Amino acid sequence: MKDMVAGNRVWYRARGLDKSYGLDDARGIILSMISGKEQDTFNLQSYLVPTCDDSSATQIILLSCDHPLACLKGLEDDPTAFQHIDINGDRLCFDRHFRGFTQMYANPPGDIIIADIIAIPDLNSHACSSWQAKSNSKLWIQDFFQKDLPQYRTLVYGYIPKFSVDGVESVQMYCNELLGWLHSVRQTSEEIHRPLILIGHGFGCLIAAQLLLRAASCEESWPMVVSLAESIQGMIFFAVPSKSDIIDEVQGMVKKEDICPSDYLIREINHMMDNLTDDLSEFQGYPQANQVLELVPLLSRKDVESRRRLWSTKFAELFSLxxxxxxxxxxxxxxxxxxxxxxxxxxxxxxxxxxxxxxIQSREQKILDLRKDDWIKASSMRSNGITILHSPQFAVADVVLIPGLNGDPWDTWSCTPRSTTGPATLGKFWPQTYLPRSLSDTRILTWGLKSDRTCQLEYFVNQAPRLLKELSSARPLGRSLIFVAQDEAGLLLKEVLRLSEKGCSKSEKDIISCTSAVVFLVSQRSVGREDIVFDPERKHTSEWLHDSIWSPSSSNATISLGLASFQVLQETYGIQSTHLLEIERTSHSELIRP
Structure with a gap:
């Protein structure tokens, strides 16, 4: 790879550094590998960036220096190699090819990621060389974007060219490889649907275009690929290559580049050119193609490299141009x-x-608008106390959703755990995404109990006085109440209604008086259905049980869902498949133990 030295700088990537280390620690580790004499001969720059393709507690060191390091000489002999070095108990994996994705900077904690930006370099170029500022050792896509686009996850993509005297690969082969790497960095439900902006340089433009066509065809079974065409919200092309440009790139990648290419290589190159033209012939028919920002060079490469004997000029008659x-x-x-x-x-x-x-910023509002209805920020959902999800001016009823023993509404009803990326997590949260659409005139609330994994059922149920107090102060008297209780919350709700009936204040007694319906969401792991019942001595139960009960579906009809119907519910609300839900019609006889 001719650009392993990117813009007169040598770049290394070291993976596997524990997240407990800071930048000074990382720099100290690197300097410990280098002799004092060698340290005096070069300028070393280092950066810490997140690991983007797994959930391990590690980070990456990016190194930039003005000549190769002696301690990493093994990477000079084979540019596709890895070199492992054990330092202070950590096993670091060094490479120079940057194959796959490398995140350029960490996003601010607590902020959502608006979109992914993926930068694909030119053919036979280092992942960093296309994006290095002139007369500067820094990468503008890292240094500038970190300040101007902090809420975008910016990734550079590195790939190893497969052109050689043995054959020429098609752009589809590079696209296949890119899809595989994309799958490793877009795994969660939110990442799969996260908007994507592609930046291509040279041959990277063709790979980006082919990626759109491949995604639009939806021939893959991966959810990430199925949603990819819709996710691509912008494309930026630096110097889309001509056929002559690609021929010149191939010339620079094979041995004896100044002599006439062999008949075999000419056939392979022409075949590749025909395939490229066929593969990308439909690109400009897609809406995204009409919104591409294309940047073209003022100078042609032939003007700058007129002294070189280029195949595209010297042997032009041999190629399909x-x-x-x-x-x-x-x-x-x-x-x-x-x-x-x-x-x-x-x-x-x-x-x-x-x-x-x-x-990029001109597309930001559209990106946010596309996601605001379906993707909810986890930090907006309180894990403790009441959260109001929807509050119309003239609400006719309150729907109160109570999670099970884990106590967290987000972790109970979202596919994306709050712990995966912290408070900035975006996920589909059906109580806020769908219920306001079906019940626009109903106020929707969740209640949460901040607890840990050691939380016991007895402690959970004993929170009934607190829940009763918070509900009493959060609602107007006389408004109809509908409860949705997940698993053990049925026992908690039973206690709340018992306390309400014996309440000391009018607002407390109003809870049971105005409760018009109850929905139980029961998973396999939950307590037995027979435990979620009410004492026959309770008064007023017939007053708050209606013949028809509201249930979370596109219509307001009563439904009873068993395992056969679970898939429909899952597809509609994005509920995790590990939860086998029953939504049962509740009647007076079902709630009262014989």
Missing amino acids: DSSIISSLEGAKKVPGDRSTIGRLKTTSSPAYKWVVDY
């Missing part, structure tokens, strides 16, 4: 430099950089 792969897009903007340097932006005031940031 009669048509373009992707036609120039409307509104393309010209940028100083040639196709190899067009992506090396100097400063944040560079016109090209301003175009890039303005383009």
